[in-house]
Amino acid sequence: MSSTDRRSFLKTAALGAAATWIQPELGALYALPTGASLRVGVIGCGRQGRTILAELAKIEGVSVTAICDVDERRLSSSSRRAPEAKTYPDHKALLEANEVDAVIVATPTHLHVGPAIDALSAGKHVYCEAPLAHTVEDAQAISKAAKGASVVFQAGFLGRSNPVYKLARSFVRSGAIRDVISMRAQYRKKQSWMSPSNDPAREKLLNWKTNPEVSLGLAGEFGAQQLDVLQWFTGKYPLAVSGAGSVVAWPDGRKVDDTIVCTLEYPGGVQTHYEATLGNSLGGTHEEIFGTMGAVRLAWTHGWMFKEADSATQGWEVYANRQSFHNDEGITLIADATKLAAQGKLKEGVGLPEPSIYYGIADFVKSVVEGADVATSASEGLRATVVGILAAQAVATGQRVEIDPALFEG
Secondary structure, three states: OOHHHHHHHHHHHHHHHHHHOOOOOOOOOOEOOOOOOEEEEEEOOOHHHHHHHHHHOOOEOEEEEEEEOOOHHHHHHHHHHOOOOEEEOOHHHHHHHOOOOEEEEOOOHHHOHHHHHHHHHOOOEEEEEOOOOOOHHHHHHHHHHHHOOOOOEEEEOHHHOOHHHHHHHHHHHOOOOOOEEEEEEEEEOOOOOOOOOOOHHHHHHHOHHHOOOOOOHHHHHOHHHHHHHHHHHHOOOOOEEEEEEEOOOOOOOOOOOOEEEEEEEOHHHOEEEEEEEOOOOOOOEEEEEEEOOEEEEEOOOOEEEEEOOOOOOOOHHHHOEEEEEOOEEEEEOOOOHHHHHHOOOHHHHOOOOOOHHHHHHHHHHHHHHHOOOOOOOHHHHHHHHHHHHHHHHHHHHOOOEEOOHHHHHO
């Protein structure tokens, strides 16, 4: 492709993505087609399950007809959010009642495998929270069951449903930042991960993330999500990962590290640096991809592109809204940018109107009702989960872990 053709392609691709990538428009919530309905059951009513119930309530035509949790207090709390739903103490009873068309598995990670496989076997569409499981074997089992099922299965890796991330990926994939030379991601949030309880058994149930027997820690529970974004953008998967961690923010006797660092090695010498902590919130959660002609910073509700001084002008910059970062100027990535610019409303498009989980759930519902492609397949969910599991292993052992590509195939 000549340099002229390349510039023309980049301009067309960028403008097309900005104008038409998001359907429907970001300002409108998704609704099922006229006359359609979907009965959904939520398995797992902890914090994430309750968040999902709130997002399901935004989708017209979806009804939550069943909820399930082994903890009576959480089940009772969630029933107030879904008053029409029947409550069940275990997922098998929910599935046997046959009152749902689809289920969302929002249990702790190590408890995903049973509900996910049983729901698939029962012929129910399944949305499984990410990561898929806490062991490679369980993740492979879920992926195998999903591939052999005739129903929809979506893994809950939310970057692939995020409208800002879709737009940013279109720029990266069209060559706007040219050759990727390195990547970086971080998760910083000041929280203890601990929920007190007078009942020791319930306290252990609530605080599973600090239990080294079942928890993937920061690298697996959050790193898997963020590293999947980088894999999706580049189409490359790591060959090895090394890591380290320690308990420095919350020295309360826990065995799962509250502060970690990882380095992932990719084909061609590219590396990703990942760091996460529960002891500081500066910078929050974001990912960065650095290329020879620019960089992209992604922060889940927002995204920016930073162009190098010697990068070619591609034409679409006329629609850009800019934001200063110290000595750098970032071009804000806005879905439907050309349309908003024509209406004089460009700044109104900055940021997402809904949380990332909404777009993931909406994509799942669209796949079930309209036959749309799933945002994250079982195969991609397995790959992302394996990377997270092995990153957690590297942190726990302090050793370099090679990643066998055969693990991605189940």
